[in-house]
Amino acid sequence: MSFVNAKVLVVDDDPGISGLLAMLLENAGFEVYEAAxxxxxxxxxxxxKVDAVVLDMGMPPNEHLPDEGLAVLDWLALYHPEVKTLVLTGQHPDSTAYLAIKHGAFDFLAKPVQPEQLLLSLKRALMFIKHTQQLKENEGIHRVSLDLSMSDGVxxxxxxxxxxLVNQVLMDTDFNVHEVxxxxGLKRENVYYLMKKYGLERQDSDKVSRLSDEP
Structure with missing residues (x-):
């Protein structure tokens, strides 16, 4: 799948930001829809039918809360789980990003969005979609393996x-668990659990680049 035939929905209540993102994506070859x-x-x-959604988490009537963005994520998880969502975080970016991931977001980007980061994240999303489609082609041959593979992929x-996200916040705070x-928006024991889950230590910060490169 290339950018040329990929379709993206940009959801942002700020027409200036929405227009800039749409222009960037159209220039990269995407077919873009907009919603406010x-x-x-x-x-x-x-x-x-869209392949990916670029979603602002704070929209009216609660611009300072992620409720509207989370509602879109929940709807997508129920009706279109194959669509990959990149969330844009403004206020309280770390806690908002963590909530979004738990509600099914594929990736998160802090505002103001850097064009190269957005395009790289969309490229990863499209690679993931392509991999999933390849698995579906084998549906009639290895149904059980397919179900397991798709579940593992998600x-x-x-x-x-x-x-x-956790690695980024740990690095930003010099591994201050209380601040993380x-x-x-977690308890400290939850942070320790996540650190143990991913084997996060000070010298392991380069793991993020290796994980991000995986399909």
Missing amino acids: SRSQAIERLQSS KTARNQAEFK ARRL
Whole structure:
């Protein structure tokens, strides 16, 4: 799958940001749709097939809370789990990103979005979709293996995003567990669990690049 035939829905209530993102993606070869609210996003998703969604988490009527973005993620998980969502975080970016991952986001980007980061994240999403489609082609031959592989693939993508976020916040805070817990909205024991889960230590910060390179 190339950018040329990929379709992306940009969901942001700020027309300036939405327009800039749409122009960037169109120049890269994407076919772009735009929506300014949860209802518009769901309406577009019901009428048009898209490969990925670039989703602002804070939208009216609660611009300072991630509720509207989480509602879109929940809808996608229920009706279109194959669509990959990249969330944009503004206020409280770490805790918002963690919530979004738990609700099925494929990746997260902090505002203001860097064009090269957005395109790289979309490239990873499309590679993941391509891999999933290849598995589906074998559906009639290895049904059980397919189900397991697709389940593992979803888990892997979520783990990659979770690892990336936790590792990033640990590095930003010099492994201050109390501060990491505050930023992510977790208890300290949850942070210790995640550190153990991913084997995160000070010298392991380069793991994020290796995990991010996996399909």
